[in-house]
Amino acid sequence: MYIYRSTIATLTMIMLPVLGGMWTLQAGILNISQEGAMLMAAFFAVLGSYIFSSFWMGLLFAILASLMINIIYAFFCINLRANIWVIGMALNILASSLTILLLKSVFGVKGSFTSSKIQQIPSLHLGNLGPLNAFLNDFSLVVWITIGLVLFFKYVDTHTTFGLHLKAAGKNWQALDTAGISSTLIRYESILINAVLVGIAGAYLSIGYLKLFNKDMSAGRGWIAVAAVIFGDGNFTWTLIATIAFGFMDALGISLQSYGLNSNLTLMFPYLAITAALIYQGVRSYRLKEKG
Amino acid sequence: MMERYKGLLIITVSFFLAIFIGGLLMLLYKVSPIDGYKEMVMGAIGNKFVLYSTLDRMIPILLTGLSIAISFHAGIWNIGAQGQLYLAAFVVAAMGVTFHGIPSMMYIVIGVSVGLVVGGIWAWIPGYLKVKYNVNEVVLTIMMNSIAVYFTLYMVNGPFRTTQGSLGATNIIDKGMWFKHLNPLSNLNTGVYVAIVATAVIVYLMVFSKYGYEWKMSRLNQRFAVYGGVDVKRNLMMAMVVSGMLAGLAGTLLVMGDYHRFLNGISPGYSWTGMILAMMVNYDPIGVIITSFIYAVMASGGLQMELMLNIPQELVQIIFVLSVMFVTAGYSVSNKMANRIQEEG
Amino acid sequence: MKNAVEFENVTKKFGSVTAVNAVNLSIEDGEIHSIIGENGAGKTTLMRLLYGMYKIDSGSVKVFGKKVRFSSPKDAIANGIGMVHQNFMLIDSFTVYENVVLGFEPKRNLSFDRKSARRIVKELALRYGMNVNVDEKVERLSVGLQQKVEILKLLYRKANILIFDEPTAVLTPQESQLLFDILKKFKESGKTVIFISHKLREVKEISNRITVMRNGKNLGTFKNEEISEERLAEMVAGRKIPKLSLPSVDFSKVALKVENVSLVENGVEIVKNVSFDVREGEVLGVAGVVGNGQSELEEMVSGMKKPTSGKIVFYDEDVTNLSVRARRERGMVYIPQDRIKTGLAPLASIKENMLMGHQNKKQFLGKLAFLKRGNIRSFSISLIEDYEVVCKSPEEQAGTLSGGNMQRVVIAREFSHRARFLLVSQPTRGVDIGGIEFIHKKILKMREEKIAILLFSSDLDEILTLSDRIAVMYEGRINYLCTREKSDLTKIGLAMLGMKR
Known part of the structure; x- marks a missing residue:
């Protein structure tokens, strides 16, 4: 049961940037700046929630911070056609440094900040559900938002023209442009959606079940999301499967710690899983090709 | 020739623009930019001792920068310098705390070789999987970074945990393995000579040899290289392994020269900084040497700035990121003209 | 007669290059108007200006008498202009109907109404006699069918002014004929067709009026019956073009021998049991519709692909499994079909x-x-x-x-x-007329030096000009092999469609 609940929590944190990243990838942009955007959002969620003692303001601040990173990324990648790695890594470094700098300059602390004035994102208690209590009750609002978004996006992916245009922008942007639809606009839209989702994920990280900002607290979650997105290659179902698998491995690792396994060893789990999955995928498609 | 001057101009202008904006940010801290930068420069190269520290800080960035430069130059994307650095550093340290009584000269040679081999192997694995099975080496190396980092963390908190105080580190390695410090006030050590040799080898490989040419052609158009009779697979493997060896060397020198032990956080993002520098100068090894020096000046000067003027040293990183953005934007705008003409059939 | 399109003093520059230079041109409503000129003459740029893909630097465009200023293809489409591009603007992994409706999808509430989309496209295809399965993915269609999908797109958007940019470059003579029939049908139904080409014969065959462009300038517009093919050729090239001749050589010694070569990729047999030889001093020309195994055969001879079975022998040495480098060391020289993807590193x-x-x-x-x-x-x-x-x-x-x-x-x-064998593919694709002449002369000089030459080309005129013998590939086989003297366009065209004499 503990594994189930912690899987859901981890999964939520990865799922949001995965959903966003999948859109941008479908539109033809691999988003490398997820880690940085998430970190910025986490910091600004704390800031907003601290100043106004309202988690709504925390969420709003988080989304705006994520938007800032994403729009810079979009401008460089779409308008200037810059190398995504240079600009993505630069933004990740920017986020890491800027949050530490702001911790020092705004809160006057090094490394981490917490305060009772910060309001947490509430959990939803659905009343007494009997045996389902442990399965459904007291999950964060963000968890439910995420589940809603997954379903909604699945619909958008297959049943709307927006889904069609996204893929067209990624596969052959000239074809879309000559059909009178601006691929640049579509790409910006996908980045904006991503910014909102990553903003929520960042807020969940710092004020979801904590009231705390730690330096570099995103701790590679953005990268796991990027890996899942690359692994799924724009395909909705495969991306979801990869995310769930990675989220589960992450949570499994954490819960195995309570059985005495070293935490650093168990933290390797999701990465080992991704590596194994990648190698399997590669070798399999190679074999298929060999067979002819 | 024109290309080279254009690049130089863009980098210089961008750098000064970023410095200018950094100066404006200093005003927010009620510090005159002139004082701020003076403190930064003096704190980095003002006397022999700080200069030594700056050079010492430059070495891992230079080596990881060259590591990235060589693999990217060949068109194989080794994002795994961090993991290669960590693993090599750890294995060298593990060896250094386990074996004793080996003659110093020999021990140093063995230590450096082991570091090179470990870094090389950790790069060979994703390289092989890429070349043979077409596995995405970008994701693979990122994942292998985390695996290596967590593995070494586990080892220094588990089997190789120090018995001499602070946590998250191994014991001090055998003295026979030490690169001697050049003076007591800085960490700069005789390992710098190894770094110089390695840099010379890379400059030769990338700029003057046939391999540099074939690598560049493989990156710019792999099909073209195959068509021209280049053994692209062998070349890519070679670039990948050399790249891993350099990252491994960076870790090895940190252990054998600077800290004389392995500790977690031994590379606070050196490899990422190196990667951005390498890309900023278009994988030109000479460019990596110059920019990693400038970066080291800014980073060690930043520390001084924080101590003396109470400006957070992270401001330096922000100036750095800004200059990266300006350079990138500069390149894009100047290339746009040329590309536009190409679009015409 | 009313004008569908009028260009007035239109100029467009890219950097320091003036692609279109003060062009004046009127296209009459309901005519087939051809624009002819070398590559780089500015034809495509002019059309892209009309289609809103580029913005005009100076001058103006009128569509049906109304002054327009397009900032994107959307504006052009709204004004009834459609364009079939030289490189098709299709999304390979989408189905035919998805491609056709893209950008103008029928909707039900907020959703994409796939059902109506399928139905409308199907009806449209039927009405114009195009035999296309609307549910098929575009990547599985032949080039000729892909072009029909492009045309369906224009019809779906109800375009009245149809621009075709080098539409026949990828077609067999017979397929081109079918396309011309469709174009004539459009004209009869009152649509205006702008046809861009550098092939004189085609232009003479279907146009009402012809405009010649060179170096971004309009050199004049003529009624079809008022200008001869020879005069057009001179205007396009800017001078007279001499004819090339092939001096006869003794073809006794075999340089390259291809024996029963096959290639299987992803479970599909792309090249099937192909055998032929090339002799010293001989040019063997290979023709065929794109995608019938020529590219693969070319790559197997060059060493970039290894055949699944069969043998390639070069001067009595089996080179089937030798690397590209080893082949080059033996004097096998290769000019690939795609200079940007294979022959050069453009950067x-x-x-x-x-x-x-x-x-x-x-x-x-x-x-x-x-x-x-x-x-x-x-x-x-x-x-x-x-x-x-x-x-x-x-x-x-x-x-x-x-x-x-x-x-x-x-x-x-x-x-x-130091060559002993020349493998050359599409040597003059996208090359200006002066360049074509230069390249042809160089190839024939190699022939005189008794070098064996294997030539792949989709330009039948080129094949007929240079080859001593001509082979045609169809569905991975060589289904025609004959000397030039006994070949003509009709025979080759039929062979390209898979029909034997």
């Missing part, structure tokens, strides 16, 4: 491009794998002079050169090897 300098394949020669490679920079530079300068490559310096990026000059770089590099 590298001309000098670096010219070195490729030569880098292991003593002349350029010193001790310890050091490159001899001075030699490389002087080598590239002499090639630039000999092959009249127009460029600023050997350090200039190859990708900034014109198509013809890029091809000269490739040819200069390959011909400077």
Whole structure:
């Protein structure tokens, strides 16, 4: 049961940037700046929630911070056609440094900040559900938002023209442009959606079940999301499967710690899983090709 | 020739623009930019001792920068310098705390070789999987970074945990393995000579040899290289392994020269900084040497700035990121003209 | 008669290059109007200006008498203009109907109404007699069918002014004929057709009026019956073009022998049991519709692909499994079909491009794998002079050169090897008329030096001009092989469609 609940929590944190990243990838942009955007959002969620003692303001601040990173990324990648790695890594470094700098300059602390004035994102208690209590009750609002978004996006992916245009922008942007639809606009839209989702994920990280900002607290979650997105290659179902698998491995690792396994060893789990999955995928498609 | 001057101009202008904006940010801290930068420069190269520290800080960035430069130059994307650095550093340290009584000269040679081999192997694995099975080496190396980092963390908190105080580190390695410090006030050590040799080898490989040419052609158009009779697979493997060896060397020198032990956080993002520098100068090894020096000046000067003027040293990183953005934007705008003409059939 | 389109003093520059220079041109409503000119004459740019893909620098455009200023293709489409591009604007992984409705999808509430989309496209295809399965993915269609999907797109959007940019470049003569029938149907139903081509014969066949462009300028518009093919040719090229002749040679010695070669990829047999030989001093021309195995055969001969079965013998030596480098060392020289994807690194300098394949020669490679920079530079300068490559310096990026000059770089590099066999594919695709003549002469000079030449080309005129024997590939087989004297366009065209004589 503990594994189930912690899987859901981890999964939520990865799922949001995965959903966003999948859109941008479908539109033809691999988003490398997820880690940085998430970190910025986490910091600004704390800031907003601290100043106004309202988690709504925390969420709003988080989304705006994520938007800032994403729009810079979009401008460089779409308008200037810059190398995504240079600009993505630069933004990740920017986020890491800027949050530490702001911790020092705004809160006057090094490394981490917490305060009772910060309001947490509430959990939803659905009343007494009997045996389902442990399965459904007291999950964060963000968890439910995420589940809603997954379903909604699945619909958008297959049943709307927006889904069609996204893929067209990624596969052959000239074809879309000559059909009178601006691929640049579509790409910006996908980045904006991503910014909102990553903003929520960042807020969940710092004020979801904590009231705390730690330096570099995103701790590679953005990268796991990027890996899942690359692994799924724009395909909705495969991306979801990869995310769930990675989220589960992450949570499994954490819960195995309570059985005495070293935490650093168990933290390797999701990465080992991704590596194994990648190698399997590669070798399999190679074999298929060999067979002819 | 024109290309080279254009690049130089863009980098210089961008750098000064970023410095200018950094100066404006200093005003927010009620510090005159002139004082701020003076403190930064003096704190980095003002006397022999700080200069030594700056050079010492430059070495891992230079080596990881060259590591990235060589693999990217060949068109194989080794994002795994961090993991290669960590693993090599750890294995060298593990060896250094386990074996004793080996003659110093020999021990140093063995230590450096082991570091090179470990870094090389950790790069060979994703390289092989890429070349043979077409596995995405970008994701693979990122994942292998985390695996290596967590593995070494586990080892220094588990089997190789120090018995001499602070946590998250191994014991001090055998003295026979030490690169001697050049003076007591800085960490700069005789390992710098190894770094110089390695840099010379890379400059030769990338700029003057046939391999540099074939690598560049493989990156710019792999099909073209195959068509021209280049053994692209062998070349890519070679670039990948050399790249891993350099990252491994960076870790090895940190252990054998600077800290004389392995500790977690031994590379606070050196490899990422190196990667951005390498890309900023278009994988030109000479460019990596110059920019990693400038970066080291800014980073060690930043520390001084924080101590003396109470400006957070992270401001330096922000100036750095800004200059990266300006350079990138500069390149894009100047290339746009040329590309536009190409679009015409 | 009313004008559908009027260009008035239209100019467009890209950097320092003036692609379209003060062009005045009227297209009458309901006519088929051809625009003819060499590559780089500005035809495509002019049409892209009309279609809103580029913005006009100066001058104005009127559509049906109304002054317009398009900022994107959307505006052009709204004004009833449609364009079939030279490189199809299709999304390979989408189905036919998805491609057709893209951008103008029928909707139900907020959803994409796939059902109606399918139905409408199906009806449209039926009405114009196009036999296309609307549920098929575009990547599985032949080039000819893909073009029909492009045309369906225009019809779906109810375009009245239809622009066709070099539509026949990828078609067999028979397929072209079918396309012309469709174009004539459009004209009868009152639509205006703008047809861009550099093939004189086609232009003469279907146009009401013809406009000649050169160097971005309009050289004049003529009624079809008022201008001869010869006069048109002269105007396009700017001078008279001499005919080439093939002196007869003794073809007794076999240089290259291909025996029962097959290739299977992803479970599909792409090349099926192909055998032929090429003799010293002979040009063997291979024709065929794109995608019938020619590219694969070309790559197997060059060594870039290994055949699944069969043998390739070069002067009595089995070279089937030799690497590209080993083949090059034996004097097999290769000019690939796609100079941008294979023959060059467009982002590298001309000098670096010219070195490729030569880098292991003593002349350029010193001790310890050091490159001899001075030699490389002087080598590239002499090639630039000999092959009249127009460029600023050997350090200039190859990708900034014109198509013809890029091809000269490739040819200069390959011909400077000591060749015993020349594999050459699409040597003049996208090359200006002057360049074509230059390249053809160079190839025939190799022929005179008794070098065996295997030529792949989709330009049948080129095949007929240069080849001693002609082979045609269809569905991975050679289904026609005959001397030039006994071949003509009709026979070759039929063979390309899979019909034997």
